[in-house]
Amino acid sequence: MxxxxxxxxxxxxxxxxxxxxxxxxxxxxxxxxxxxxxxxxxxxxxxxxxxxxxxxxxxxxxxxxxxxxxxxxxxxxxxxxxxxxxxxxxxxxxxxxxxxxxxxxxxxxxxxxxxxxxxxxxxxxxxxxxxxxxxxxxxxxxxxxxxxxxxxxxxxxxxxxxxxxxxxxxxxxxxxxxxxxxxxxxxxxxxxxxxxxxxxxxxxxxxxxxxxxxxxxxxxxxxxxxxxxxxxxxxxxxxxxxVTRMAPRALMHPPGFPDFMSRTRIVDAGRQALTGRAWSGFAPITRVEVSTDGTATWADADLAPCVAAYLWQAWSFIWEATPGPTELSVRATDADGRTQPLDQQWNRQGMANSHVQRVPVVVR
Amino acid sequence: MxxxxxxxxxxxxxxxxxxxxxxxxxxxxxxxxxxxxxxxxxxxxxxxxxxxxxxxxxxxxxxxxxxxxxxxxxxxxxxxxxxxxxxxxxxxxxxxxxxxxxxxxxxxxxxxxxxxxxxxxxxxxxxxxxxxxxxxxxxxxxxxxxxxxxxxxxxxxxxxxxxxxxxxxxxxxxxxxxxxxxxxxxxxxxxxxxxxxxxxxxxxxxxxxxxxxxxxxxxxxxxxxxxxxxxxxxxxxxxxxxVTRMAPRALMHPPGFPDFMSRTRIVDAGRQALTGRAWSGFAPITRVEVSTDGTATWADADLAPCVAAYLWQAWSFIWEATPGPTELSVRATDADGRTQPLDQQWNRQGMANSHVQRVPVVVR
Incomplete structure (x- = not known):
């Protein structure tokens, strides 16, 4: 042995x-x-x-x-x-x-x-x-x-x-x-x-x-x-x-509050401010889009300007939440036109993935 | 729904x-x-x-x-x-x-x-x-x-x-x-x-x-x-x-260095100082024992005195490591006589377990 x-x-x-x-x-x-x-x-x-x-x-x-x-x-x-x-x-x-x-x-x-x-x-x-x-x-x-x-x-x-x-x-x-x-x-x-x-x-x-x-x-x-x-x-x-620079990515502070074990989010119906950050290792982020219907449709979020290269930028989006389950997503695009895929191209080591975040929520 | x-x-x-x-x-x-x-x-x-x-x-x-x-x-x-x-x-x-x-x-x-x-x-x-x-x-x-x-x-x-x-x-x-x-x-x-x-x-x-x-x-x-x-x-x-106070437990700094994925430890043959800490929420730790043969036999470790209640105590043990695979374990006993089981009695929420640590090592 x-x-x-x-x-x-x-x-x-x-x-x-x-x-x-x-x-x-x-x-x-x-x-x-x-x-x-x-x-x-x-x-x-x-x-x-x-x-x-x-x-x-x-x-x-x-x-x-x-x-x-x-x-x-x-x-x-x-x-x-x-x-x-x-x-x-x-x-x-x-x-x-x-x-x-x-x-x-x-x-x-x-x-x-x-x-x-x-x-x-x-x-x-x-x-x-x-x-x-x-x-x-x-x-x-x-x-x-x-x-x-x-x-x-x-x-x-x-x-x-x-x-x-x-x-x-x-x-x-x-x-x-x-x-x-x-x-x-x-x-x-x-x-x-x-x-x-x-x-x-x-x-x-x-x-x-x-x-x-x-x-x-x-x-x-x-x-x-x-x-x-x-x-x-x-x-x-x-x-x-x-593997070199970071692909563009946006992430969301999942709204509402969690269920302990499933981490599903419970959100109250009505006006909800979604917030988060976005970054790219190649160029400033120029666009952040949010989907509140499971990636079917997208709308532009408000994006803070890039104040320093390689530093995340804040974004926010007002969502009028209506009762029922849904899935929230966010995606970033940088000044070079790089954006995030919905379906990640697979690689053997699981490196440099940048597929969009999916946040399951239940609106009550 | x-x-x-x-x-x-x-x-x-x-x-x-x-x-x-x-x-x-x-x-x-x-x-x-x-x-x-x-x-x-x-x-x-x-x-x-x-x-x-x-x-x-x-x-x-x-x-x-x-x-x-x-x-x-x-x-x-x-x-x-x-x-x-x-x-x-x-x-x-x-x-x-x-x-x-x-x-x-x-x-x-x-x-x-x-x-x-x-x-x-x-x-x-x-x-x-x-x-x-x-x-x-x-x-x-x-x-x-x-x-x-x-x-x-x-x-x-x-x-x-x-x-x-x-x-x-x-x-x-x-x-x-x-x-x-x-x-x-x-x-x-x-x-x-x-x-x-x-x-x-x-x-x-x-x-x-x-x-x-x-x-x-x-x-x-x-x-x-x-x-x-x-x-x-x-x-x-x-x-x-x-669930109330902490059951007695001793843990070991796994010796040698790890394999990235399996976390198996690779240790050089010869004199190895095993070290770690032990604590109990009930009483000072009065004994720490180490096994270097997969819990078959145990020997007393050197134990630092309890300087303050509810504060872990250091222990150490000199191990003459010989080539081959083995498993290291350590167990603590407190002043009330509580000690650690080899086989944990199961409970539904997985609470207050204190079964002994098992550290697989390969000595070279």
């Missing part, structure tokens, strides 16, 4: 609509944002979604060091005090898990079983990545930059630290930074303390937590999380396309 | 080992404490377990008022400023959900599907309940005190604010208090901001969040959460016994 007999098999799809014990073990650790928290501009820890592949490491700030190496002139490392002397940067960024919506696809890929709620918005503050790369002196021909986390595990047979690379041209866009604080307080352990990456506009897998090493490469990175995981694949032989 | 057609049926057990969509909807909102966080004395928000029956209400601190009424001489209400003028109290308290372990029982009662992780320890600070009751002047013959939360929903056909009562003799033990802060910061929304109850030693359902009203009764309280939910029932006709 080898370790291979005990670790999880390659990517697979569920044979049943029900959730397996494997998936539940992830779901009791990781959590989404309860959707009524769409009311908050900034999502506090414990309400902001969290997805951790392995264990949460507790790094000692006193001994923490961040290394910068690889295809650079002057590799070096810094501690937290030195990091804090760099030019500060802060930005409000909406973050969504690349697997959001996975448990609503069929057949359901076996992994963290998100419904709609793997999102949150925080003000992340820290230091620009460029300041560190400038100090190291990136040599000509850089192609990718690898960020290594301190979290360690097995995944589909491969032992690894969590490592993700960004193409060097993304780095050159100069939006990427290292965060040491969330909403004005030191990073909580589950969000990557003491240092995490923030890649505005990209799905969460790019925002490496517990970063301990930054390595510049003169070639593309072929590590597991880039080359195998986080790709849009149609079948087992498909090498797939990389 | 009525609302009854759309809300969840009476308590029921699962027909399959797999988790239903209803249960998943709860599991994506509520979350446990990742067990590696047993390393921390105090559990931060987002790592401390959360169980919310309905929606999380966002109460405005500026307009918040807490009423004290019922079987009292002088009913009154206070705002947060007045509350802050009362004598302060602070206490480190271990909190566990009454449904912890539910998803490990068979047949599994349909509700929040906890495995082992619905626990956390925080320093809660606020004001003693006695100060408020003294001001109101409890009349002779008080039998129970009802705490009403601002969270509102349907549950098994009954529309309700979340309300739980304590017997008046529990109140007189003078340990119950109202918390306005968690670990030195204002309460986060999901933990009951701006005011929650803390009932040291009791399962979480007693620690009512978002408390807006305290009502003294001259009779037992017959509300849903006391009379129907949170009772140990063997069958549908059984009125059951109320």
């Amino acid at each position: 080898t370790i291979d007999d005990w670790i999880s098999p390659p990517a697979r799809a569920a044979e049943s609509d029900d959730i397996s014990l494997d998936e539940l073990r992830l779901a009791t650790r990781n959590h989404g944002m309860p959707l009524e928290m769409l009311d908050l501009d900034l999502t506090p820890p414990g309400l902001h979604y969290v997805l951790v592949h392995y264990d949460i490491p507790l790094l000692d700030p006193a001994t923490y060091r961040l290394s910068v190496d690889g295809h650079v002139e002057r590799p070096f490392s810094v501690d937290l005090d030195e990091l804090a002397t760099l030019e500060p940067v802060a930005r409000r960024v909406t973050l969504e898990c690349a697997g959001n919506g996975r448990a609503r696809t069929s057949p359901r890929p076996i992994s963290q079983p998100w419904l709609d709620e793997a999102v949150g918005t925080a003000e992340w503050s820290g230091v620009p990545l460029a300041a560190l790369l400038d100090r190291a002196g990136v040599r000509p021909g850089a192609e990718s930059v690898v960020f290594s986390g301190a979290d360690h595990g097995f995944e589909r047979g491969i032992e690894q630290d969590f490592r993700r690379a960004l193409p060097y041209d993304e780095i050159e866009r100069d939006e990427v930074f290292l965060a040491t604080a969330m909403n004005g307080a030191p990073l909580p352990p589950q969000h990557g303390a003491p240092v995490r990456l923030v890649v505005p506009g990209w799905y969460g897998m790019a925002h490496v937590k517990w970063v301990v090493r930054i390595t510049v490469l003169d070639r593309p990175f072929d590590g597991f999380q880039n080359a195998t995981a986080y790709r849009i694949k149609r079948d087992a032989d498909d090498r797939g396309e990389p | 009525t609302i009854d057609d759309w809300i969840s049926p009476p308590a029921r057990a699962a027909e399959s080992d797999d988790i239903s969509l209803d249960e998943l909807r709860l599991a994506t909102r509520n979350h446990g404490m990742p067990l590696e966080m047993l390393d921390l004395d105090l559990t931060p928000p987002g790592l401390h377990y959360v169980l919310v029956h309905y929606d999380i209400p966002l109460l405005d601190p500026a307009t918040y008022r807490l009423s004290v009424d019922g079987h009292v001489e002088r009913p009154f209400s206070v705002d947060l400023d007045e509350l802050a003028t009362l004598e302060p109290v602070a206490r480190r308290v271990t909190l566990e959900c009454a449904g912890n372990g539910r998803a490990r029982t068979s047949p599994r009662p349909i509700s929040q599907p906890w495995l082992d992780e619905a626990v956390g320890t925080a320093e809660w600070s606020g004001v003693p309940l006695a100060a408020l009751l003294d001001r109101a002047g409890v009349r002779p013959g008080a039998e129970s005190v009802v705490f009403s939360g601002a969270d509102h929903g349907f549950e098994r056909g009954i529309e309700q604010d979340f309300r739980r009562a304590l017997p008046y003799d529990e109140i007189e033990r003078d340990e119950v208090f109202l918390a306005t802060a968690m670990n030195g910061a204002p309460l986060p929304p999901q933990h009951g901001a701006p005011v929650r109850l803390v009932v040291p030693g009791w399962y979480g359902m007693a620690h009512v969040k978002w408390v807006v009203r305290i009502t003294v009764l001259d009779r037992p309280f017959d509300g849903f959460q006391n009379a129907t939910a949170y009772r140990i029932k063997r069958d549908a006709d059984d009125r059951g016994e109320p």
Whole structure:
């Protein structure tokens, strides 16, 4: 008997609509944002979604060091005090898990079983990545930059630290930074303390937590999380396309109040203000539409302007609710014309889904 | 068609080992404490377990008022400023959900599907309940005190604010208090901001969040959460016994590192320090035992002394790990002689389970 007999098999799809014990073990650790928290501009820890592949490491700030190496002139490392002397940067960024919506696809890929709620918005503050790369002196021909986390595990047979690379041209866009604080307080352990990456506009897998090493490469990175995981694949032989920026999505604060177990919403008849947020990793949201009849018809919602790229925008819609059951939905369109599908095109890992939310309600 | 057609049926057990969509909807909102966080004395928000029956209400601190009424001489209400003028109290308290372990029982009662992780320890600070009751002047013959939360929903056909009562003799033990802060910061929304109850030693359902009203009764309280939910029932006709204090439990930081999907632990052969915490709502923990052979044999762990009632105690155990698969377990015994069963006696709601943790590991 080898370790291979005990670790999880390659990517697979569920044979049943029900959730397996494997998936539940992830779901009791990781959590989404309860959707009524769409009311908050900034999502506090414990309400902001969290997805951790392995264990949460507790790094000692006193001994923490961040290394910068690889295809650079002057590799070096810094501690937290030195990091804090760099030019500060802060930005409000909406973050969504690349697997959001996975448990609503069929057949359901076996992994963290998100419904709609793997999102949150925080003000992340820290230091620009460029300041560190400038100090190291990136040599000509850089192609990718690898960020290594301190979290360690097995995944589909491969032992690894969590490592993700960004193409060097993304780095050159100069939006990427290292965060040491969330909403004005030191990073909580589950969000990557003491240092995490923030890649505005990209799905969460790019925002490496517990970063301990930054390595510049003169070639593309072929590590597991880039080359195998986080790709849009149609079948087992498909090498797939990389998962990058967040597809447009709108979510609604489900109106009324819930039934404990079914989460069905009970709403009083009459004028109801529906509210929520919408975002895209590609471009500002320019249109939000609401359906109150199970996606049969749609009407435009009021949409707040985009005040900062990669930050969710509030929307609202007045609904004259009449008694009976119905289903509410909302969909977003961005300035590039990307919108949300009613039927999601399936992929093997359940990545980058953006099908519209469906909120069953009973009006009384 | 009525609302009854759309809300969840009476308590029921699962027909399959797999988790239903209803249960998943709860599991994506509520979350446990990742067990590696047993390393921390105090559990931060987002790592401390959360169980919310309905929606999380966002109460405005500026307009918040807490009423004290019922079987009292002088009913009154206070705002947060007045509350802050009362004598302060602070206490480190271990909190566990009454449904912890539910998803490990068979047949599994349909509700929040906890495995082992619905626990956390925080320093809660606020004001003693006695100060408020003294001001109101409890009349002779008080039998129970009802705490009403601002969270509102349907549950098994009954529309309700979340309300739980304590017997008046529990109140007189003078340990119950109202918390306005968690670990030195204002309460986060999901933990009951701006005011929650803390009932040291009791399962979480007693620690009512978002408390807006305290009502003294001259009779037992017959509300849903006391009379129907949170009772140990063997069958549908059984009125059951109320769920009260936490049964003894020990949990282990699973050693080594995980496989992403199965959560199986991979451990290097040799000397391994196993660590964790143990607690009981009845009495100090006096013994912790560890099994490294699938509960066949047990050996005593080193146990830290009890420094405060209702606060978890650290334990540790040196394990000489030899290659191959095995299962680790730990069990606690308290000063009253209560201990943890290997096979849990089943009850309809999956309440107050305390069967021993089982941690599959592969030693390499």
